[in-house]
Amino acid sequence: MNRYDVIVVGGGISGLMTALAIGKHGKQVLVLEERSLPGGNCNSYMVDSFQVDTGPHAITGLTHGPLRQIINEYLDYTPVFLTYGTYFVRTSKGLTNIPxxxxxxxxxxxxxxxxxxxxxxxxxxxxxxxxxxxxxxxxxxxxxxxxxxxxxxxxxxxxxxxxxxxxxxxxxxxxxxxxxxxxxxxxxxxxxxxxxxxxxxxxxxxxxxxxxxNRVSKSQAYVRGGLKSFLNAVIYSMPKNVEIRTNQRVNKILTSDGIVVGVETDDESFTCDVVVYSGFAKQLPCMVNELPEQYISNLGRIAQSKSLTAWIGLSHEMPEFNYIGSEMWFQKHAYWAMPISNYTDGLAPKGKQLVGFTFVVDETKTIESEKRKAMDTIVEAVPRIEQFIEMEHYQIATPEKASVTINGYIAENRTPVKNLYLVGTDTDRRSMGITRAGYSVLNVLKLLKNDGYLK
Ligand SMILES: Cc1cc2nc3c(=O)[nH]c(=O)nc-3n(C[C@H](O)[C@H](O)[C@H](O)COP(=O)(O)OP(=O)(O)OC[C@H]3O[C@@H](n4cnc5c(N)ncnc54)[C@H](O)[C@@H]3O)c2cc1C
Structure with a gap:
């Protein structure tokens, strides 16, 4: 069947949460994801017996935030959230609590x-x-x-x-x-x-x-079993009327007289009443014809940044990382790090430890030199680490599709094309990461209800 009520472009966590909610309202939904696995930046995978996440994550706003609402209304079960712990700053003298x-x-x-x-x-x-x-x-x-x-x-x-x-x-x-x-x-x-x-x-x-x-870490958590446990709970809760297809890049969003009519991948076309696009809003002008000039120019103002995460698998648990929470290093080349294997069994082999260090990438430099700079900083911060490194794994990612900067643009969920909506971290400025995505999902659902599409 090539006709659906709603097509969601992109199977990251925002696309999937949107599909889940719309599916639970009874609509026939198709999610098209270009990669071989759904999840986008919200996933975990194995590297040499260590389970890494796509960047170290603190899930925020769990008491009253949007994720709580989505979990309560749409998930069939709640993942186990483990208390986040303490934020530290590391200096050459060791760790101090971040005030x-x-x-x-x-x-x-x-x-x-x-x-x-x-x-x-x-x-x-x-x-x-x-x-x-x-x-x-x-x-x-x-x-x-x-x-x-x-x-x-x-x-x-x-x-x-x-x-x-x-x-x-x-x-x-x-x-x-x-x-x-x-x-x-x-x-x-x-x-x-x-x-x-x-x-x-x-x-x-x-x-x-x-x-x-104030408490900085209030209402924050890490998910037991790693980041993929949150993704798994969303996928497990999908009703049968939601279909997820991977390895399907959407190249065109099709319109007729200013109204969405479907999408096109390399191999197929699909028709539908509504498209929710969860890729980079910045790329929308390449996918949709005849967007207004001013809209294209606004999307061009979306600011982004890239991150480099170095996952270090340690052959022994180090006392330097004997804590639950995260640490920041701020001198010269800042990082944010989390020893995630301290939260939950199974992320590192017994007796070993897994720590993720995230840096902001200087895009004027090569990735290789950024990796070297990252490792030099890690060794400067924790000199003994060198003796225990058993695994090194690097990830380059765009953590949020729009950075919340003073002059940067944040897109609206509604687009100039009727029945084409945007969802994801470039469409809401509140909170961060997955929680920000959650705000955006709730807003799209609200618009779909206001537009008479969902009950
Ligand atoms: C290093 C790092 C640290 C982070 N820390 C935190 C944190 O502590 N707390 C937190 O809440 N969040 C954090 N995040 C951010 C969080 O992971 C993301 O904001 C969230 O997962 C984004 O979800 P998304 O669905 O909006 O976007 P994405 O994950 O980017 O998903 C978009 C999906 O759409 C697909 N796609 C795009 N275009 C197309 C197309 N044309 N056709 C088909 N498919 C397409 C992509 O392949 C992708 O799977 C972090 C991220 C990183 C990288």
Whole structure:
């Protein structure tokens, strides 16, 4: 059968969650994925007896966020989420907890005392402004922080920005850092106009109180069994009316009189009423004819970054990685690392350990030189590691289809073509990664309901 109600282009986690939800509403759905396996960036696979993920992952917003809603409404079973643990910063002296709130920041002796006081004042000001409704999403971290910080503090702030957006502190907004560090909720309230003065005041006080009580890792987790366990739960929950075909690259999205009519792969054409496209929105102009000029130009402004993850399989468990959570290294060449085998059995052979180190790729350099720089940094951070390296495996990926930068564009879920919708991390600026994808999926479902397509 070549006719479907809905075709989802791309079988990454956003495409699959969309297909799952639409399928559970009774529609005939086809997912077309160009790779040999579904999952996109949300997957795990074996390398020499170690099970690596596609990058080290912290799944966020699990208490009230979009994934909770998707899990509750559409998944047949809930994967087991393991408490995320602690965020550390590593220096030549070892590990120190990353501060979650102002009290902790003031005592954070990795940075000079004078800088800590100035940065605490800046955070307090940013949160106060946000609490009183001032939009800080166009203000760069670079411009907001005091200009006379030490190099060390600037490197620290820059590393945090790179880890949150893939971009520098000049391109990262104050709002992004507040949201990414849990000081403000990313959720956009449906309708705040009706809240009373008392409710508004309570909400402001609650936000400000986070200066003292915030916890960065609140409501975050790693999935037992590795990242693929989340993917497996989504695939297992697919109803029979959802078909997934792999090795199928969609080359064209077909339209007639400004309305979607189907898609075309190398071998076949399919007709349908609705297409949900979960590939890079930036590539849409190559796939759809006659998009408006302004729309094409906006999509061209989407900012992206690439990551390099070095998975290191260790022949022995090292005391340096004897923790649950993740660590950041911020000097010169920043990384974010997670010893994922500490969470759950089976990711490394017994007695061995698996650690993933993620760097932002400098796209002016070759991949080979970036790999060498990554290994040099890892050895600089944890000198003893060299004796225990049993496996090295590198991944290059685009973690999010759009970086949330000050001037970058985020596409809307609705397109100028009727019945063509976009889903994925380049269509929502809230939260990060899989959770961001979750927000986007919920928004597409809402549009499909508003457009009378889903009940
Ligand atoms: C190093 C790294 C660390 C990360 N850390 C975290 C984290 O800590 N927490 C978190 O939540 N997220 C994290 N992420 C991000 C998260 O994995 C992704 O945001 C999420 O998996 C993206 O899902 P997606 O479906 O939107 O996109 P993708 O995974 O990119 O899926 C898109 C799919 O569409 C397919 N496709 C594209 N075009 C076509 C076409 N024309 N025809 C057919 N198929 C097509 C692709 O092959 C792909 O499978 C991280 C990612 C990386 C790489």
């Amino acid at each position: 979650s709130n102002i009290a902790e920041f003031v005592g954070f002796d990795v940075l000079p005392r004078r800088d800590r006081i100035m940065v605490s004042q800046a955070i307090t000001k940013a949160l106060t402004l946000t609490s009183f409704g001032v939009d800080t999403s166009a203000q760069s971290v670079h411009d907001f922080l005091p200009g006379n910080l030490s190099t060390q503090s600037i490197e620290f702030a820059d590393a945090i920005c790179h880890l949150l957006t893939g971009r520098s502190m000049r391109e990262t907004s104050v709002h992004r850092v507040l949201a990414g560090s849990n000081f403000v909720d990313d959720e956009v309230k449906e309708d705040t106009n009706h809240s009373t003065l008392t409710e508004q005041l309570t909400s402001r006080i609650t936000r400000l109180s986070r200066l003292a009580t």
